[in-house]
Amino acid sequence: MATATTSRPAGSQQTRAPARGTKGPPLAQRAGAYAGLLLLTVLFVSPLVFMVTTSFKTNFEAAQPTWIPKEPTTEGYSFIFNATQTPVLRWFLNSLLAAAGQTLLILLTASMAAYALARMEFVGKRLLTALIIATIFIPPIVLLIPNYVIVAELGWLDSLTAVIVPGAAGAFGVFFLRQFFVSLPTELEEAARLDGANRFQIFYKVILPLSKPALATLALLSFLTNWNDFLWPLYVLFSPERLTLQPGLSTLQSAFATDYATIMVGGVIASVPVLILFVVAQRFIIEGVSRSGLKG
């Protein structure tokens, strides 16, 4: 969609700058603005840098405000990879499985449902659409206690299933994709139908390929959301080897108190995948978020 280009500074259409008069702002003013922006950048990026450098310190040196470790060491990493009570590598794997699993589940179920809601007629359609969209506004906290009981009844407590399946029921994906499907032109579908394709074939061969950007955005947002989820896995997972990274960080904090180098190793491992995703797919993520602030 056209939104994909909104962040490009190309073309005169983009120039909304009030400052761009006939002369442009004075040099001093521009330098001041840059200084402000840079200061803010330092403020935003330096905590992350400090987390990374601290993870390469000894716990003793972590108590000192050095930006570059005097004796860089990877002992924090090797220690924590081998700790039986805090198996961070295992948590990493669990997080990866959970986030990937939930993302696939969302893509599959939400795209099918969204297609039906966008393009088919059936009894109760309006009611169902309204119901699904209305639940976007239900604060998730109200589902915490009953879903815990339901997941316990299903025998899913302390298993990855508990952090994969219930979270895929959210209405956001359906809402997001329905919005996109509705905006697609119908001609291709009509043509496919005239060629004798049935609904499933049209969905699979026409709609899904046309929707790659929307599916990619939804996949990214779903992955990030699940990877970063803290509250739910904190309560439904409890065995050390079953945890995902985010609740694992809480475990690290209580286990190692002020051994901050060790704790920051966990922080780095939980951050690196999402930061890489962000760098690679920055445009998709930022525009996905700005287009659908609902996710917050």
Next chain:
Amino acid sequence: MTSTDLGGRAAPPAAGPGAGQLRRGRGRLGAAGGRGGGGIVPYLFLAPYLLLFGLFVLAPSVYVIWISLHDWDFLLPGKPFVGLQNYLNLFKSGTVTSEPFWQAMTATGKFVLYSVPLLVAVPLAVAVMLNQRFPGRNFFRAAYFAPYVLGVAVVGILWRFLLDPNIGLVNHMLDRIGITTDIPWTTQTPWVWAALVGPTVWWTLGFNAVIYLAGLQDIPRELYEAAKVDGASRWQQFRNVTLPGLRPVLVFVVTITILASANVFGQPYLITQGRPGRETRSAIMLIGQEGLRDFRMGNAAAMSFLLTLALMLISVANFLLFRERKER
């Protein structure tokens, strides 16, 4: 110059944040569905999602009320029906649950009060700066947005470290500029509130800024040109062009920010651990503790239902305010 410029203008179908979203695209709904619809096919497409939706969204939305009407201890076989007693206890002073509940609600309210103005105003300033055309603009946008892709647990443990009263970087830096008293960020009021609000601003500023940016780009450039011709200063342009044009987005941002702040959990859980005493224990922290650690789920369900009611009232109030202003 009216706010309708934003909603109605040629925004691409899936673009544009905020309340406008829901309305868009309804007209064409089902345009291709006339034929080939009906029968069992639509339900086959819907079935997998509806199974999830029914089990983990619809059922629990009702189940929570049912649980809240019982003395529901997860670990005990008997779960006697108690009617509205769990709710009444929350409103009666001197009961086991009322004091912690209102303390947690107060803490939550304070966090909303301290964080929302900053989270609304600061990102707006940043977005206005970023809305100008200059080299490196996308770099800055990415830098400010980056913390938002981290989980709250990372934010929590990282700032617990940076704000550590004895060895944290923040106190070290303050020491360097002459403030030699170690500030008890994580243990004493009022510092604890700064220790919760500051990291939250760091974490989510980029999110709100990006939403503002999308809204700013929908304000027609001609309005600024016209204002400039009339001799408006930059402040006047902001006051008379930017703010009115941005109002729907502003209302949207205020609403979601209030909701997000009222749902605060990870920051107090990891940074202050509710200290001092229970001063910073948020409503969700209490609900988690009461329901999923102490397993008194009837109480916790009643608490979460009340909290939800409060949150929905806030959203509805905001929405009505927005609607009314916009129509006039």
